[in-house]
Amino acid sequence: MKRFLGIFVATLLSAIPLAAQAEVNIFACEPEWAALAEEIGGNKVETFSATHANQDPHYIRARPSLIAKMRKANVLLCSGAGLEAGWLPLLLQKAGGEVQPGAVGHLMATDVVPVLEKPVTIDRSQGDVHPQGNPHVHLNPHNVLLVAKELTTRLGKIDAGNAYFYISRYQDFFARWQKAITNWEAKAFALKGKPVVVHHKSFVYLLDWLGIQEVAALEPKPGISPTTSHLESLLRQMKNKPASLVLRTPYDPDDASQWLSKKTGIPVVVLPYTVGGDARSGNLFSLFGRTISLMTGIYDDQH
């Protein structure tokens, strides 16, 4: 038993020298925010994403590795509005003061962008509703810009020596992003007013931005898996008034959308949802470019 403990302590001690000091450690809850942090922070920051594109950020575990990463973070960048409520509080309990709520290093996207779908009344019989509104804010590129701006300000405060570096990165990003938005909006113009079915309410901001109409969700209530009776009623609805597309994220199970598509002939489009969501969505620009290509069926550029 003593020998066992000895090995244990030795392992712990050997792990300590690995703790090299990076300049600014950014802990992003989702890949899109990690990508944004890289856009603004460049080589002055070390970014880490707690989730990858195939994971539903609602439902990950407070893994040991996340505790270690959060412990060393100077900036926490997440969607907020309860999206990470299942695991983030545990990580914060073991984290330093820099990233605690209220600190400069604690940035929740939903605190700086207009949030949609704030429920008037809340009850769990309505499913996994977020009292603070729909947290999937990043799929409106205007929101991304708002978060980028706030992140630039925060980084400037935390790492004052590089404040101008961050500002110039932001200005560069701003110019490229604005140009890209104009492009995307022009390309997606034909989608305006089109009815679509979604799996979960993950695309509210994207649809709101492009003026697309969400007519139904495969989940009877947010977070509740599709049921046969709900799908049957959707089928009737679709036969009456067909939607143009069925949208889902890479991490939503595919059976319900496949079933509906097979019965109605409405095509299913798996949108990348976040950076890394498919092979062609490696950064924020290609994420949006790819999303719009997939929805319009026009693949006219490198995205």
Place this chain on the structure above:
Amino acid sequence: MLKTKLAASAALVTCLFSTSALAASDVEALRAEIQEMKQAYEGRIADLEAALAKVEETQKKIKQPVSATPATAQRTIFDNSFNPSIGVILSGKYSSFSSDDSEIAGFGIGEEGERGREGLALDESELNFTASVDDKFFGHITAAIVREGGEDKVELEESYFQTLAGFGLPDGLSIKAGRAFWTLGYLNEHHSHYGDFTDRPLPYRAFLNKSFNDDGVEASYVLPTDIYAEVGGGVFRGDDFPFGGGDGEGIGAWSAFARIGDDIGDNQSWRLGGYVLSGKAKGGRSSNEDAVSFIGDSDLYVADLRYTWAPTGSAREREVIFQGEYFWRNENGIYEDTNVATGAVNFDDSSSGWYAQTVYKFDPQWRVGARYSQLKAPNVPVGLAGSALDSFGHDPKSYAAMLDWTNSEFSRVRLQYNREELAQGQDDNQVVLQYIMSIGAHGAHKY
């Protein structure tokens, strides 16, 4: 009104006359057109109705609070937002056992380590209150209402505060004081409703009387390393099983632990831990319905491993969880079994136990699991021959298989089959159906 009616019937009549003059194919086309128009109109009407319903709903919601309170009496109530978050766990079981007895051979078993009640029975109903006290402290209390000895009793399972980052301790260091499920092995920190099976594995029942939640203080420190590494330790009153009768003089018991963990690639993670819990059962640890008592030193060593794997990347869809713990206990003191009037017998020996379990989520709502647990009873001294501590050479073992259905994060129903061979010739086949519901705020679960 009359005029429009007349006009409409006139139109209808003309319509009828003219249609009769048309060719059959034209009739078909017209029919289709009318059908189309009808559908379009119905659709539009449905849309309008939906829109109207929405407006009415929001109006209702806006109106309600206003009409409930006269304008002069309007005030904002802030008190509520400072209330702690409240969570309640509702849990119950139906159990059927094939054996009347469920003695665990060779061990003194506390009340909560015993087999549950047969038939329909409520499990622990748990009340949780949690909130940040202020910028420096976080507070939590768990009260469980349990049925014991034919009475509903309130058991204070946890009542502690914990320092927050605002307290100003070095980063990574935290202190917890009060009563809590202390850091010891994997399951001890978790409430019973969190378990993957309806009951605790044998080592927990035998060595910890289900769980260790003495009164005490614990400090933990997360090291600033790339992989997760945490060390810590605590001091306790020495009142809770495996100790007992702590008189508050000096330190009744102490603990130390170290844990490491990390990810393997994107979809696998693990944690490994080693723990010591050492102390004195000063006033006596009583078990087997107060028949068996132990006074003396008890040292417990625990090692745990947990490994999770999400084959598709999304743990919500599919997941494999492996978990195992090993317990080793050394006792040096005096045992007595009043049932067989052994008198005080000197005892200095060790016992051990372990369990391993695997749970597989094969569908977002369905999981299956299997568990094996086993104990190794100590060699019994001559003076204790024939007592509850005499295992008659039998090492208790238990097999479990379960299937559970999770409707949402907040409700779960589980069916479990157990085969317990806890004493010589006492094979027990058990079937348990359990529900676990959570209402109100429900805190995040640890890894």
